[in-house]
Amino acid sequence: xxxxxxxxxxxxxxxxxxxxxxxxxxxxxxxxxxxxxxxxxxxxxxxxxxxxxxxxxxxxxxxxxxxxxxxxxxxxxxxxxxxxxxxxxxxxxxxxxxxxxxxxxxxxxxxxxxxxxxxxxxxxxxxxxxxxxxxxxxxxxxxxxxxxxxxxxxxxxxxxxxxxxxxxxxxxxxxxxxxxxxxxxxxxxxxxxxxxxxxxxxxxxxxxx
Amino acid sequence: xxxxxxxxxxxxxxxxxxxxxxxxxxxxxxxxxxxxxxxxxxxxxxxxxxxxxxxxxxxxxxxxxxxxxxxxxxxxxxxxxxxxxxxxxxxxxxxxxxxxxxxxxxxxxxxxxxxxxxxxxxxxxxxxxxxxxxxxxxxxxxxxxxxxxxxxxxxxxxxxxxxxxxxxxxxxxxxxxxxxxxxxxxxxxxxxxxxxxxxxxxxxxx
Numbered sequence: 001x002x003x004x005x006x007x008x009x010x011x012x013x014x015x016x017x018x019x020x021x022x023x024x025x026x027x028x029x030x031x032x033x034x035x036x037x038x039x040x041x042x043x044x045x046x047x048x049x050x051x052x053x054x055x056x057x058x059x060x061x062x063x064x065x066x067x068x069x070x071x072x073x074x075x076x077x078x079x080x081x082x083x084x085x086x087x088x089x090x091x092x093x094x095x096x097x098x099x100x101x102x103x104x105x106x107x108x109x110x111x112x113x114x115x116x117x118x119x120x121x122x123x124x125x126x127x128x129x130x131x132x133x134x135x136x137x138x139x140x141x142x143x144x145x146x147x148x149x150x151x152x153x154x155x156x157x158x159x160x161x162x163x164x165x166x167x168x169x170x171x172x173x174x175x176x177x178x179x180x181x182x183x184x185x186x187x188x189x190x191x192x193x194x195x196x197x198x199x200x201x202x203x204x205x206x207x208x209x
Numbered sequence: 210x211x212x213x214x215x216x217x218x219x220x221x222x223x224x225x226x227x228x229x230x231x232x233x234x235x236x237x238x239x240x241x242x243x244x245x246x247x248x249x250x251x252x253x254x255x256x257x258x259x260x261x262x263x264x265x266x267x268x269x270x271x272x273x274x275x276x277x278x279x280x281x282x283x284x285x286x287x288x289x290x291x292x293x294x295x296x297x298x299x300x301x302x303x304x305x306x307x308x309x310x311x312x313x314x315x316x317x318x319x320x321x322x323x324x325x326x327x328x329x330x331x332x333x334x335x336x337x338x339x340x341x342x343x344x345x346x347x348x349x350x351x352x353x354x355x356x357x358x359x360x361x362x363x364x365x366x367x368x369x370x371x372x373x374x375x376x377x378x379x380x381x382x383x384x385x386x387x388x389x390x391x392x393x394x395x396x397x398x399x400x401x402x403x404x405x406x407x408x409x410x411x412x413x414x415x
């Protein structure tokens with residue numbers, strides 16, 4: 001048990017969560033981070049799917065890493081990921097159809113999410129299954145943290161709701177508060193993410209990124 | 210003819226890959242440091258799009274949805290599309306290495322990464338969605354010609370976006386930016402402002 005949570009493994013997990021966050025520090029997986037965050041619910045579903053797929057594909061690739069010929073490794077990685085994404089997309093249609101309609105092509109685009117390829121190349125090809133699994137979960141959660149914070153800001157200020165439930169009371173509107181429709185537009189997602197990344201850098205400024 | 214022209218213009222400006230659906234962001238942010246390299250990457254993306262989207266269109270219409278022996282195989286579309294894209298990217302990589310070694314070294318790791326560029330996969334997935342739309346819609350793709358036009362238009366849109374950002378970033382090197390915003394933060398905000406400018410095309414009716 002002590003080996004399972006050794007120092008290296010813990011580092012693989014927590015580094016990805018904060019200091020070496022996939023979105024803020026490594027700039028991976030931005031596309032979906034921006035497109036699905038206009039509301040909180042799709043953002044959470046998306047981050048859950050990505051976390052599962054990163055962890056599972058990390059484990060699978062790390063199990064077969066010694067048998068993969070170096071030249072065709074990208075294609076093998078893509079096939080593993082594509083198979084997992086197909087399974088997730090079918091499951092999502094069965095369990096939560098309305099969210100899967102909202103996410104539309106972005107479920108399929110998890111295949112080309114750079115976090116996956118980045119982690120497979122940089123970590124799973126060189127490490128054992130258990131630490132790869134932790135690394136996958138850590139990166140998935142790091143991705144989720146950003147997705148959910150952007151989704152939170154955009155839904156709260158864009159439509160005054162969280163999970164589709166009105167949060168801002170009516171009396172605030174009668175004082176002249178207006179929802180900022182701009183927040184639901186794609187452009188604001190970029191600006192919010194830019195500010196979040198700057199904040200992340202400011203908090204980690206003692207460490208050299 | 211009118212429909213095709215409208216599809217073309219729309220895919221460049223209204224449904225712009227970067228500003229409307231955020232596709233291909235990773236390489237967009239990483240390669241846009243100077244105009245020349247980003248132009249090269251843009252042309253490579255246009256080429257890969259124009260080859261893969263029509264191939265995937267044919268796969269989708271003739272093989273997957275038609276089915277072999279009556280089976281609906283559309284659940285295989287992710288794996289087949291990505292295999293076609295990875296194969297074509299390998300081809301482009303070899304061609305660029307043969308004909309333009311300087312561009313090859315400038316693009317570096319991002320050339321093979323076109324295979325996992327969301328813009329390429331995204332175009333194929335959007336194409337798959339648009340086949341099922343009503344034929345009167347201006348987004349409808351009804352034949353291989355439409356698929357080609359759509360691929361070309363989205364490629365041009367991506368090229369415009371990356372060359373524009375690269376030009377802005379070249380100028381931005383001379384400005385003083387607050388420390389935490391340096392590099393990535395300010396780039397995101399620039400892209401956000403560009404996206405706002407592109408939003409005014411969204412009411413365009415042709």
